[in-house]
Each structure stands twice: as C-alpha cells, then as structure tokens.
Amino acid sequence: MPPADPTRRARVSRRAFLVGGAAAGAVAVAGAGGAWAGRATAPATGAASSGTAGALALHGDLRVPFHGPRQAGVETPPQAYLTLVALNLAPGTDRDALVRLMRIWTDDVVRLTEGRPGLTDTEPELAEVPARLTVTVGYGPAVFTAAGLDDRRPAWLGPLPAFAVDRLEDRWNDGDLVLQVCADDEVTVSHAVRMLLREARDFASVRWLQKGFRRSVGSEPAGRTMRNLMGQIDGTRNLDPVADAPLVWSDGTDGWLAGGTSMVVRRIRMELDTWDEVDRSTREAVMGRRLADGAPLTGEKEHDEPDLEAVGPHGLTVIGPAAHVRRARTSDPAERFLRRAYSYDDAPDVATDPGALSSSGLVFVTFQADVDRQFVPVQRRLDEVDLLNEWTTPIGSAVFAVPPGCAEGEFLGQALLG
Ligand code: HEM
Numbered sequence: 034m035p036p037a038d039p040t041r042r043a044r045v046s047r048r049a050f051l052v053g054g055a056a057a058g059a060v061a062v063a064g065a066g067g068a069w070a071g072r073a074t075a076p077a078t079g080a081a082s083s084g085t086a087g088a089l090a091l092h093g094d095l096r097v098p099f100h101g102p103r104q105a106g107v108e109t110p111p112q113a114y115l116t117l118v119a120l121n122l123a124p125g126t127d128r129d130a131l132v133r134l135m136r137i138w139t140d141d142v143v144r145l146t147e148g149r150p151g152l153t154d155t156e157p158e159l160a161e162v163p164a165r166l167t168v169t170v171g172y173g174p175a176v177f178t179a180a181g182l183d184d185r186r187p188a189w190l191g192p193l194p195a196f197a198v199d200r201l202e203d204r205w206n207d208g209d210l211v212l213q214v215c216a217d218d219e220v221t222v223s224h225a226v227r228m229l230l231r232e233a234r235d236f237a238s239v240r241w242l243q244k245g246f247r248r249s250v251g252s253e254p255a256g257r258t259m260r261n262l263m264g265q266i267d268g269t270r271n272l273d274p275v276a277d278a279p280l281v282w283s284d285g286t287d288g289w290l291a292g293g294t295s296m297v298v299r300r301i302r303m304e305l306d307t308w309d310e311v312d313r314s315t316r317e318a319v320m321g322r323r324l325a326d327g328a329p330l331t332g333e334k335e336h337d338e339p340d341l342e343a344v345g346p347h348g349l350t351v352i353g354p355a356a357h358v359r360r361a362r363t364s365d366p367a368e369r370f371l372r373r374a375y376s377y378d379d380a381p382d383v384a385t386d387p388g389a390l391s392s393s394g395l396v397f398v399t400f401q402a403d404v405d406r407q408f409v410p411v412q413r414r415l416d417e418v419d420l421l422n423e424w425t426t427p428i429g430s431a432v433f434a435v436p437p438g439c440a441e442g443e444f445l446g447q448a449l450l451g
Contacts, residue, residue: 092217092250093162099146102292103282104438104445106169107371107400108274111259112215114222115245115375117298117396118230119173119208119431120237128180132450134236135170139444141228142168151228164218166225170445171296171433175209180450185289189404190434193297196416198427205300205429208240213296213398217250241429243300245375245396258327258335262376262393263303263424265320266327269335270358272371281371283402289448292437295404297370299397300377300429306390308424319420321356329358357421360414368410370401394425404432 097105126134141151146166150157177186192207212229216222230239247259261267274281285291308316313324321339322329329339330351341359343351352359363369375396381389401407415422436446444451 093164094148095165095217096146096148096163097165097167099143099167099438100441101438104169104293104435105146106167106213106215107281107294107373107435109165109167109215110256111247111373111375112165112167113217113247113249114215114219115243115396115398116212116214116222116226117243117245117398118212118214118226119240119242120210120212120230120233121240122175122179122209122237123235126179126236128182128450130236131176131180131446132444134233135446135450136444137232138168138170138229139439141232142225142445145225145228151232153232154228156224159220159224160228162218162221164216164221166214166216166221168225168229169213169215169296169435171211171213171435172446172449173207173209173211173431173433179209182449185449187283187290187295187434189295189406190432193404193412193430193432194409196412196427198416198422198425199430200426200428201430202428205241205243205431207431208433210237211296211298211431211433219246243298243377243396243429245377247375259374259376261303261374261395262305262378263308263316264324265322266324266335267374267395268372269322269327272369274371277369277371280367280369280402280407281400290434290436291448293448294400294402294435296433296435297397297399297401297404297408298429298431298433299399299427300394301397302392302394302426302428304424304426305393311424318353319357319424321352321358353420355418355420357415357419360417360419361411363411363414365410368407370399370407370411373398373400394428400435 097109099105137152144151145160146163146168148161148163150160154160172190174186174190177183177190210233212226214222214225214229216225226242248257258266258268272280281294283290283293283295311319317323317330327335329337331340331343332338339352339358339362341350341352341362345351375398377394377396379392381392383389399408437448439445439447
C-alpha cells in the first residue's frame with residue numbers, strides 16, 4: 034500500500050471549498066435579478082448543503098418553477114444547453130387530441146422540472162438532476178387550424194417576410210409545435226426531449242431539431258454576457274425581462290394570449306472559415322464594439338452607451354454607418370425584443386464543401402409581444418445594410434405563439450384549447 038499522504042485531505046477539502054464557493058456564487062447571482070430575473074430555487078434539503086459531493090451537486094439540484102402565469106424558459110437566465118424541437122402534427126390531430134397531448138406534456142414537464150420521472154419514464158434515474166430544466170411550448174399556425182380556432186390565431190403568426198440575406202433550407206423552417214428544452218446539464222435535456230417526444234408519438238413527429246450551448250456552469254462567473262463563436266460578447270444590450278415586460282409578454286389584446294409571447298427562431302450560419310481571414314480591427318469595425326471586453330468603439334466598458342455621433346481623426350464616425358450595432362439599434366423603443374441565443378457547432382459538411390472546417394453559428398431565438406411590430410423592422414434594417422451579413426447567413430426561420438403558463442391543475446394552452 035502506498036504511504037498515506039497527509040496533505041491530500043487538506044488539498045481535497047480546499048478544492049471542495051473553492052468549487053463550493055464558486056457554485057454558491059452562481060446560485061446567488063442566478064436568483065438576484067439583474068437583466069435576467071432568476072427564478073431558480075434549491076430544494077430545502079438534500080445534498081446541496083453538505084460536503085464535497087453536495088458542493089458539486091449544487092447546480093444539478095436547482096429547479097425553475099413550472100407553474101405560474103408565464104411559461105418558464107423566457108425570462109429564465111439562459112441555461113448552458115438548449116434543444117429546440119419543431120414537430121409536424123399527425124393527420125387527424127384535432128382539438129381533443131391537442132388537449133390530450135397538452136395534458137400529457139404538462140404532467141411530464143411538472144415532474145421533470147421537479148427532478149421526478151415522467152409518468153411512463155423508462156429511464157427514471159435520468160430525471161433525478163433537474164439542473165434548472167425548463168420546457169417552453171409554442172404553437173405554429175397549424176395548431177389553430179387543427180383545433181378549428183383560426184379566428185384566434187395572432188396576426189403575426191406565420192412565416193417571416195422573405196429577406197434578401199436569407200438562404201433558407203426547408204429542413205430548418207417552420208413547424209406546427211415547438212419544444213424549447215433548456216437545462217444546465219445536457220443529459221437532463223436529452224432525457225426530457227426523448228420523454229416528451231415519445232409521449233407525443235401518436236400526435237406529432239419531429240420536423241427539425243436544433244441543439245445549442247453556452248459556457249458550462251462554473252466556467253466563469255454567473256451573469257457574464259455570453260461570447261458567440263465569432264468571439265464577440267453577444268447580448269450586452271438586451272431587454273430586461275422584468276423591467277421591459279410589456280415588450281416581452283402579450284398584454285391580452287389577443288385575448289387568450291395574455292401572459293404569452295411569440296418565439297422567433299432563426300438559424301444563422303457563421304462563415305467562420307472566411308471570418309478567420311479578417312484582422313482584429315476590421316472585426317471590431319464590423320460590429321462597432323471591441324472584442325476584448327465588448328465595449329463600444331467610443332467607450333471604455335461593456336455597458337457604456339455607444340456614441341453614434343462621435344467622429345474620428347479622419348472625419349468619419351467611429352462606429353461606421355454599416356456597423357451591426359448601429360444598424361440593429363433603433364430610435365423607436367418599441368422595436369426591441371429579448372434575444373436568447375445559443376451557439377451551435379455541427380460537423381462540417383465535407384461531402385458538399387470539401388475542406389470546410391466548421392459548420393457553426395447561432396440558434397438565434399427571440400421573444401417579443403408582437404413579431405411584426407418589434408422583430409421584423411429590425412431584421413429588415415439589417416437585411417438592407419449590415420457589415421455582419423458578409424459573414425452570417427440565415428438558413429432557417431420559424432415563428433411560434435407561446436401560450437401563457439398555467440396554475441396547478443391546469444394544462445399548457447388551456448386558455449386557447451380548453
Ligand atoms: C449570427 C448573427 C449575429 C451575430 C453574430 C450578432 C452579434 C451581435 C453582437 C456581438 C452584438 C453586440 C452586443 C450586444 O449588444 O448584444 C449584437 C447586437 C445586437 N444584435 Fe446582433 N448578431 C447577429 C444577428 C442579429 C439579428 C438577426 C438580429 C435581429 C434581427 C440582431 C439584433 C441585434 C440587436 C437588436 C442588437 C443590440 C443593438 C443595440 O441596441 O445596441 N442580431 N449582435
């Protein structure tokens with residue numbers, strides 16, 4: 034037997050302390066509000082509070098409440114992993130069938146977000162780590178037709194107008210239903226998605242599935258703005274889902290949608306192989322912000338207001354006329370929306386593009402009360418002029434109506450289908 038190492042114990046507990054400290058910090062920030070209002074709660078008892086294993090288990094135990102007037106997964110601070118699945122309704126799925134599906138999904142989501150197995154879970158152990166799991170359900174236009182409720186369909190629900198930059202591939206477009214499943218653990222996401230799809234088999238089939246990721250929990254302090262795969266700090270100027278709630282949530286003008294919202298999904302490929310050829314100062318000019326810290330080219334810190342009038346030594350504006358942040362900005366405060374994007378990084382498609390190194394981009398998800406009023410004008414402006422268009426290509430597009438949340442005993446979509 035090797036001799037006992039008297040320093041080992043001290044080293045382990047110091048590491049446990051550091052890990053525990055970092056994780057505890059994350060919990061506090063996630064729950065502290067700021068731009069993203071945290072709704073995660075830790076259970077009163079359990080491993081979260083005890084010893085090394087407890088410290089490591091901390092974020093796996095966190096739960097985001099499911100019940101409430103609004104669905105979770107919109108104002109929830111973004112978790113590390115996303116799977117978005119769009120489904121096609123099976124022929125013959127009518128209003129009664131939709132109600133049955135919504136009841137089944139509601140029951141499953143309640144259980145899974147509480148760390149309990151679904152009713153017919155064949156791998157119940159996989160449900161034990163909720164890790165801030167949220168499932169957000171949305172409806173495409175076909176739900177309204179199938180339910181005989183076309184008169185209740187919001188005017189903005191349908192494909193976005195065509196944009197010149199679009200190179201849409203049908204395999205990433207549209208959908209009758211959508212499930213946005215997010216958690217801080219990818220196994221949790223995978224299990225929840227499989228469970229919900231299996232339960233839906235008689236009603237609907239998968240149309241497309243998109244996976245996304247952000248930094249893992251604990252890799253950097255919680256609350257930091259994400260970096261996308263172009264290396265940019267992305268999400269600095271975003272809606273505050275609490276302070277800007279009227280821009281995110283429907284006020285009920287559409288009746289049943291009060292407390293609901295809309296979800297736009299754009300799959301945007303990044304041309305990283307040509308982006309590699311661009312020097313750093315050009316990259317910063319494309320955006321109008323610095324790469325190191327996300328500060329505007331006219332400022333010092335990430336959250337400084339860009340000065341769009343500031344002029345440089347050659348008489349040109351420091352933030353150029355076609356820079357992304359200038360073009361994406363608006364003088365109309367109502368033309369704003371909540372961005373909740375994730376990176377994707379697929380295998381390069383070497384069969385059709387020999388020599389390609391990557392197939393990466395953003396699963397660009399936005400939430401807004403009204404797509405036509407808020408999202409479309411901004412996308413239109415970017416379509417007209419935006420330096421970033423040289424290195425980004427929208428390849429998928431879909432719009433969904435996200436019904437309000439539900440109270441205990443109710444089911445998702447009850448305000449529409451019930
Ligand atoms: C792959 C595509 C895209 C990338 C890499 C990207 C990246 C960025 C970055 C780095 C910023 C600056 C930091 C920030 O304020 O978040 C930004 C800002 C912004 N982007 Fe994008 N973006 C993309 C596509 C889009 C699209 C399609 C839209 C809208 C249709 C959009 C709307 C905005 C808005 C509204 C802002 C904030 C502008 C402001 O008020 O300062 N972006 N984007």
